Every structure is written in structure tokens, then in C-alpha cells.
Amino acid sequence: MDASTEIRLAGVSYAFGDHRVLNQLDLHIPAGAIVALLGPSGCGKSTLLRLLAGLTQPADGTISFGSRLVAKAGWAMAPESRDIGMVFQDYALWPHMTVEENVAFPLKMRRVAHDERESRVRRALERVGLGEFSKRKPAGLSGGQQQRVALARAIVAEPRVLLFDEPLSNLDSELRETLCRDMALLLRQLAITAVYVTHDRREAEILADHIVHLSAGRVDAIRSVTPSSGEIA
Numbered sequence: 001m002d003a004s005t006e007i008r009l010a011g012v013s014y015a016f017g018d019h020r021v022l023n024q025l026d027l028h029i030p031a032g033a034i035v036a037l038l039g040p041s042g043c044g045k046s047t048l049l050r051l052l053a054g055l056t057q058p059a060d061g062t063i064s065f066g067s068r069l070v071a072k073a074g075w076a077m078a079p080e081s082r083d084i085g086m087v088f089q090d091y092a093l094w095p096h097m098t099v100e101e102n103v104a105f106p107l108k109m110r111r112v113a114h115d116e117r118e119s120r121v122r123r124a125l126e127r128v129g130l131g132e133f134s135k136r137k138p139a140g141l142s143g144g145q146q147q148r149v150a151l152a153r154a155i156v157a158e159p160r161v162l163l164f165d166e167p168l169s170n171l172d173s174e175l176r177e178t179l180c181r182d183m184a185l186l187l188r189q190l191a192i193t194a195v196y197v198t199h200d201r202r203e204a205e206i207l208a209d210h211i212v213h214l215s216a217g218r219v220d221a222i223r224s225v226t227p228s229s230g231e232i233a
């Protein structure tokens, strides 16, 4: 597996027209850390994630993954060049493709050979507990299972950074907790740097090593979570 990477944002600003969303934001995420981004609705969590993904570019500041600059004022490296995996609230699976075709897609894009592709898809599906479901279409799966497929697709190419935007918020609370604990375990096994946006403090505490609070377009506070107890240090 590729080494994970540290993420550094320095003086990052972003605005929609006159509405300033991020204001000279600084944040350092150590390699392999799992960070939850918490904050009130509209505080800029998804905007920050989209900047990390390369779906939009900052008005000011820089974003680096390790020694690689991935964005600066008015410029952003394309998402497919960043070595990232993403999971969103709405799963975003391709309905006409089977589970294994969905998961294989990032490997096809990277021109990974057929045999290697098959074994990596199988491994990713087993990791998320969906080994038996490879031939199904997404419509034949529950919401939780669909989100596991999206997770398998995000990790199959062994990215250096994983980005999550409220991936569990469409699921009912019991399922949310189960999947959250499974994801926490998986993220620790993979040791990939992960940024996880959520409204749910409990989810953040289960998953993250560090909880970053955003407010008024900046980092308001960072708290470390003790892994053994799940309590905030």
C-alpha cells in the first residue's frame, strides 16, 4: 500500500460571490491521522472537503499533500491526479453497473490489468463485508450496503487520502452506529489519512483521532480523542 500523506492548508480562503466561506484557514493533518470536521450547518465543511478533493479552487492560500502542492490561489490539481478516494452522503454509485463493476472503476481509470483488478476488487469487497454481493446491481442493495460499496470503491485503488462528506447521514441510527464502528476499524487498518465531515459528535468520537471544529471560516478548536476510551482528552 502507498504511504499515507500529511495534509497542510495555509491561509486558505474561499468565497461564493460576496459571501466569504473560508477565511485564511490554517490546518495541518498528520500522515495517517483520521480527522473529523465538525461545525454548524453552512460553516464551510463541504467547501473545505471539495477543496481537498480538487472539485474547486481556493481564492487564496495553498493546499499540500506531503511535498506536493495540490492547490493555490486560482489553481487546483485535478481530482484524478490527487490519489484520493471519496465517499458522499448519496452513495453516487452507477446504477447500470454491478457492485464489482462499480468498485473496479477507479482501477480501470488507472489502467490496472484485468487479473490484478479482479483480485483487488475482491479484497476491497471482503474488507467491507460484501464478498457475496459482487454481481448485484445497487438497486438490489440496502442503503447501508450501498454505502459499503461506495467505501470499497474509495479504497480499492489504495489512495493516499480518503475524504468523507456525511457518509452515514442517510442511514437509520442503529445502522449508522454499526457502519461507523466498522469504518473506524477499517480506517485504522488501512492507515490512510482521512478527513471525515459530520454533524454527529458521537460519530466523530467513534471514528476520529482528532476533532476539528470549524467556525466563521476558520479552525475554532482541535481536540484529540483517546483511542482506548473514546473519550475526548
Ligand SMILES: Nc1ncnc2c1ncn2[C@@H]1O[C@H](COP(=O)(O)OP(=O)(O)OP(=O)(O)O)[C@@H](O)[C@H]1O
Pocket (backbone or CB within 6 Å): 016, 019, 021, 039, 040, 041, 042, 043, 044, 045, 046, 047, 048, 199
Ligand atoms: N453553490 C453555492 N452558491 C452560493 N453559496 C453556496 C453554494 N454552496 C454553498 N454555499 C454557501 O456556502 C456556505 C458553506 O457551505 P457548505 O456546503 O460548505 O457548508 P457545510 O458546513 O457543509 O453545511 P452542511 O452542514 O449544511 O452540509 C453556506 O453558507 C452555503 O450557503
Ligand SMILES: [Mg+2]
Pocket (backbone or CB within 6 Å): 045, 046, 047
Ligand atoms: Mg455539507
